[in-house]
Amino acid sequence: MAINQGEIEVSKKTLLHISEGIYRTEGSSIKELISNAFDAKATKVVINTNYPTFDILTCQDDGVGMTEGEFLRIVQGGIGDSPKSTISQINAGDRPTIGKLGIGILAIAQICRSFTIISHHEESKTGFKGRMVFRTDVDKVAKKKSLEPGDKQKNYEIGTWELEERYEYDSKKKGVLIFTKDLRQSYAKRFRESKAILQAPKNDTPLNFSTLLDYFYINDYRAIKELGPYYELIWELCQLAPLPYFNDTPLREEIKDHITVYPFENAGLHKHGLSFIKAKQAELKAFDFTVIFDDIRLYRGIKLPYPIWRHSHLQQCQFFYFEYDNIVRKRPLKFQAYFFSQECAIKPRDLKGLQIRIKNVGIGLYDATFIKYDKIESPRDNWISGEIYVHEGLESALNIDRDSFNENDEHYFILKQQIHRFLSSKVFPTVSSLQRKRNKEKRIRDAESRVLEMQEELEVLFNEYSEFDVEFRENGQELIVDLDEQTISFPNDILLATFKKRRDFFSTNILEFIEVFRHSLGDNSDVSDGIKKLTSIILG
Incomplete structure (x- = not known):
């Protein structure tokens, strides 16, 4: 009773x-x-x-x-x-x-x-x-x-x-x-029917957090929710609770020498930003607070970048740091933020965007809109992840669920304004500039690789259809044919040139190509086949 x-x-x-x-x-x-x-x-x-x-x-x-x-x-x-x-x-x-x-x-x-x-x-x-x-x-x-x-x-x-x-x-x-x-009933049913649960051996749960991270990162899913509600719940707790980072920092040790400082950034401020993350981790550890979920000790599981390799090289990454400390309507507002950018889409995409943390607790998960950023930055906005740590203020803007904000609150408005200014003046312009630079370098690499392929194909072609030796020179725009020495010399500039220039070059010199094949073979059918292959090599 x-x-x-x-x-x-x-x-x-x-x-x-x-x-x-x-x-x-x-x-x-x-x-x-x-x-x-x-x-x-x-x-x-x-x-x-x-x-x-x-x-x-x-x-x-x-x-x-x-x-x-x-x-x-x-x-x-x-x-x-x-x-x-x-x-x-x-x-x-x-x-x-x-x-x-x-x-x-x-x-x-x-x-x-x-x-x-x-x-x-x-x-x-x-x-x-x-x-x-x-x-x-x-x-x-x-x-x-x-x-x-x-x-x-x-x-x-x-x-x-x-x-x-x-x-x-x-x-x-x-x-x-x-x-x-x-x-x-809906809770238990959803969890039991999670795809990852159904595929797992009976009573088999990850034994440690490192194994759990493999579920989050090394899988064929684009987002955590595709693993099902059970793993989505664990992911949320990892990102929302006041827990330390798993590996002391969200940034991988392997990329520390591959982080680019954006142009005109104060080197001291950049260093301070990296120190801020270390200090934050020390603070979180000092709380001496542990969460065990189904026998797994939880951490904040952020691994940037992922994947660590882009094509055949380590990703070139950018790190941005921003801080704000002022009085807003007679109330202090103080926060620090970092932004991280990689060369391709953040994976899992649940880390795309920004997460606001008040007193180290996540207020909702990552906001892929960057707090309703009003400019179109696709696809670059898929490459950026960041956290905003609020030390003072903004609590008046919290809704009762502590999972969202009253967007009319002055503190929320100022934070949003400051973050958007930094995104538009520093983050996105730098990411765009570096993207253009990487694209240009890739085009050059691709062109140089194609030149080598064309050179090899041309050597095989002239060995098959003529007795001429093929040479390649760095400068010049003209084809040089020496019938006595039986050599034909291509300018590398043409092999690197645009399609139009290569077409004009081919059209201008086609009679000389025919003469080379005819001089060697005297066979019109073979000459025709040789010209077809030559067209394919030069014009693609």
């Missing part, structure tokens, strides 16, 4: 967002549980999906835990009205406080109808077990209420709660455990 029970209440603001669907993906909702654990000073979060049946979901952390009073405050109208927004922005270990509106407890409701929470609170030395059951028609209720004009009701009921048991504090169970077997 329950110790206490009642109805789950939410504020009107929260109800309005429920009517729109708070979280867009499973990854976004589970990210909130991870963020809650991060704010609770946890060092480890362990998530289990009971792969491959997906009939249970658990999330356990070793943070400070939740008190019974906090649980009651949340279910009795505290969702969407949390004091988290007034908490100091820095907690233990110099961690920034991520949470703002206290709706993280609703996150798991996106994928289940009910769940149980067990907490052992370190400071109060108390423990409890609670349960939350959501109405099956909560989405409909939310939409209906949000449309009712003049509705002044403060809180709305979206389900029921029970306080089932109280425990003596157990330090070995410190933190919060959330688990559910009451998963939405």
Whole structure:
């Protein structure tokens, strides 16, 4: 029998967002549980999906835990009205406080109808077990209420709660455990039917993160979603959670000597940009925060460039760095950003564009529109990836889902404006210039290669149809035929020339070609065949 029970209440603001669907993906909702654990000073979060049946979901952390009073405050109208927004922005270990509106407890409701929470609170030395059951028609209720004009009701009921048991504090169970077997049918079905899951040996999951990266990068798929919802969920958690990079940096060690500094860039600023990434990695590691998902320790899995080789050479890459620190409407806005460009489309394409991170947490995945950049830069925009780390400001622009922004917010407008200016003045012009340079060099390489092929073909042709030796010279535009010495000399410039010039050259000298073949063979049929092959070689 329950110790206490009642109805789950939410504020009107929260109800309005429920009517729109708070979280867009499973990854976004589970990210909130991870963020809650991060704010609770946890060092480890362990998530289990009971792969491959997906009939249970658990999330356990070793943070400070939740008190019974906090649980009651949340279910009795505290969702969407949390004091988290007034908490100091820095907690233990110099961690920034991520949470703002206290709706993280609703996150798991996106994928289940009910769940149980067990907490052992370190400071109060108390423990409890609670349960939350959501109405099956909560989405409909939310939409209906949000449309009712003049509705002044403060809180709305979206389900029921029970306080089932109280425990003596157990330090070995410190933190919060959330688990559910009451998963939405669509969630379990989608995960079980993922293409990659169906093709994998039974009960076979990647054993480590390196193996997992092979699933993400070394495959025949263009995007992570083609692997199916299960791997898409893991990918999202890797990119959204406050985790360190897998190999200390998103930039591969192999390309460090192949990164081009864009023209007129301050060398010191460029160096500072590379140092910024190292400093960011050190900060992320210092948080001492680990996420284990189905026995896999997660990292931010970014490997740039990919593929590392372009044709037969290491990709030439560009690195751009930008920073901003100013007061906007009496509020500080400070951010740093890097942009990375490679010679071909970013793979997987989920890394194309920019990701905004506030307090190291991803606000949505990569934005392939570059925050709605209004100029057409195709195909170059497929070659660029970057991250924007916001240190101060922009939180006022966050929507309740912490997955998107209010685009009318002044901070968001300024960030967007500054990023677009940098893209249009530095990034895209440099990428375009280097593309033209690479294309020109490729045309020269291709032309030189074609010249060698033509030279070999011409030597074979004249050996077959005449007794003339073929020579090639660097300068000049004329064909030189020496009937006495039986030599024929081609200018290399003509072999490198445009089709029109080669055609004019051939037309001008065709009688001399005929004379060469006739001088050697005296056979009109062979002369005709020789001229046909010569035409094919010179004119293609």
